[in-house]
Structures are given as C-alpha cells and as structure tokens.
Amino acid sequence: MSSEDYLKDISEIKNLMNKSTRFISLSGLSGVLAGTFALIGAAYAYWLVTSSKRGYLILDGKIFNLVLIDxxxxxxxxxxxxxxxxxxxARKNNERIWDATTKxxxxSFLVPLIAGGIYTLIILKQQRYGQTGALMLLFYGLALVNASKYTLGYxxxxxxxxxxLGLLCAVYPGFGFWFWVIGFGVMHIVYGILMYFKYERIG
Structure with a gap:
C-alpha cells in the first residue's frame, strides 16, 4: 500500500468517525437568517417602545404584548x-437527520436552554427586568457550548x-437591548457566514 492510499484510508476513517459522533449537517445559512430575523425583530421592538407615549417598556401594557409576539x-x-x-x-449529503447523535x-442544547427560559420567566415575575437580557445570552451561550461537542466547532x-456578551450585559444592564442585538443578531450572522464558507460552499 502506497503512502497516498494509506493517507486516503486514514482520511476516510476519520470522516466516518466524525459523521458517527457529530451532527455535521447544520446549515450556516440558517444562522445567517436567524440573525437577520433577530435584527428585524429587534428593530420592530425598538420602534414600538420608542414610539409609545411612555417611551419605555412595561410588562402589563399593550406594547409589551406586541414585543412578546415579536x-x-x-x-x-x-x-x-x-x-x-x-x-x-442532510438529504443532499445522504445523511440521516434523526439519529442517536441528533438526540x-x-x-444537550435544550436542557440548559429550557432551564434558562424558566428562570428568566421567574425573574420577570419578580419584576427584576434589567437581568433578563443577560440571562438570555448566558443560558443560550451555555446551551451552545454544552451541545457543541456533538456538532461543528464554530x-x-x-x-x-x-x-x-451576557456577562457584559450583566455589568452594563442599561445597554441590555444592544447586547441582545449583537448576540442574537450580529453574531449569528457572523458565525453563520463562517460556517457556510468553511463547511458548505468550500467544503
């Protein structure tokens, strides 16, 4: 066996092991679109709040309900x-979308995310509104890190x-909205583009 054949076999074995342990069909474009949706939603929420008579958000008003729907x-x-x-x-790459790795x-992703969501609702009920942006970013980040061992490195x-960003948001709660925009909007677009060019367009 030549060295080229040996390297080729090693590469194929590595790819098979990678496919069996990691969910690699995650689309980078979905990250870009998620970030775009977040930016549009944030812009609409900002317009709702700033154009209201009060100029700020209250949890028992019509504006809050519209922001929640948003x-x-x-x-x-x-x-x-x-x-x-x-x-x-996944279909294009002849890969299974639902298997043990996906589960x-x-x-790994949903447990910290759901726990964080429930905790955020508790904080809202206690009227500690300034912490919600930081909590959303922190728990979402923890969920991503926890699930990352089963998917792409990015x-x-x-x-x-x-x-x-969540920690910075906790330190500067007055800028919570903008940290949220950066985290859920801009960063999704940036990492989605990076994933697309590395794993889809080029790979």
Missing part, C-alpha cells in the same frame, strides 16, 4: 428555517461569545 415570531422563524435548511443539507445534540465559539 420575539415568539422571531423564534419560530429561526427554528423553522434551521430545521428546513438543515434537513435539505444527544438536542438534549458552535462552541459562538457559545463562548454569547456568554461573554
């Missing part, structure tokens, strides 16, 4: 787009970025 729509569009584009990529990925670095 966030829910952003979430649904982001998740729906991610599922659709990831499924297309481990989802459980997810881990996105998670670290979200955690850092």
């Amino acid at each position: 966030l829910i729509l952003v979430f649904i569009l982001s998740v729906g787009t991610a599922i659709y584009l990831t499924t297309l990529k 481990r990925l989802l459980s 997810v881990k670095y996105l998670g670290y970025t979200e955690i850092i």
Whole structure:
C-alpha cells in the first residue's frame, strides 16, 4: 500500500468517525437568517417602545404584548428555517437527520436552554427586568457550548461569545437591548457566514 492510499484510508476513517459522533449537517445559512430575523425583530421592538407615549417598556401594557409576539415570531422563524435548511443539507449529503447523535445534540442544547427560559420567566415575575437580557445570552451561550461537542466547532465559539456578551450585559444592564442585538443578531450572522464558507460552499 502506497503512502497516498494509506493517507486516503486514514482520511476516510476519520470522516466516518466524525459523521458517527457529530451532527455535521447544520446549515450556516440558517444562522445567517436567524440573525437577520433577530435584527428585524429587534428593530420592530425598538420602534414600538420608542414610539409609545411612555417611551419605555412595561410588562402589563399593550406594547409589551406586541414585543412578546415579536420575539415568539422571531423564534419560530429561526427554528423553522434551521430545521428546513438543515434537513435539505442532510438529504443532499445522504445523511440521516434523526439519529442517536441528533438526540444527544438536542438534549444537550435544550436542557440548559429550557432551564434558562424558566428562570428568566421567574425573574420577570419578580419584576427584576434589567437581568433578563443577560440571562438570555448566558443560558443560550451555555446551551451552545454544552451541545457543541456533538456538532461543528464554530458552535462552541459562538457559545463562548454569547456568554461573554451576557456577562457584559450583566455589568452594563442599561445597554441590555444592544447586547441582545449583537448576540442574537450580529453574531449569528457572523458565525453563520463562517460556517457556510468553511463547511458548505468550500467544503
């Protein structure tokens, strides 16, 4: 066996092991679109609040309900787009979309995310509104880092970025909205582009 054949076999074995332990069909374009949806949703929420008579957000008013609906729509569009584009990529690469690796990925991601969501609701009920932006970023970042061992490496670095932004948001709560925009909007677009060019367009 020549050295070229040996290296080729090693590469194939490595690829097979990678596919068996990591969910690699994650679409970078879904990250770009999720960030875009977040920016659009944030712009609409900012307009709602600044154009209101009060000029700030209260939790028992009509503006808050509209902002909440806005966030829910952003979430649904982001998740729906991610599922659709990831499924297309998996079919294109002849890969299974639902297997043991996918289940481990989802459980690792959803446990801290759901726990963080419940805790954030508790904080809101206690009227400690200034902490919600930091909590959302922190728990989302922790969920990404926790799930990153089952998917592409860039997810881990996105998670670290979200955690850092969450900590900064906790230190400067008055800028919570802008940290949220950077974390869920800009960073999704940046990392989505990086993932696309490394794993999809070029790879």
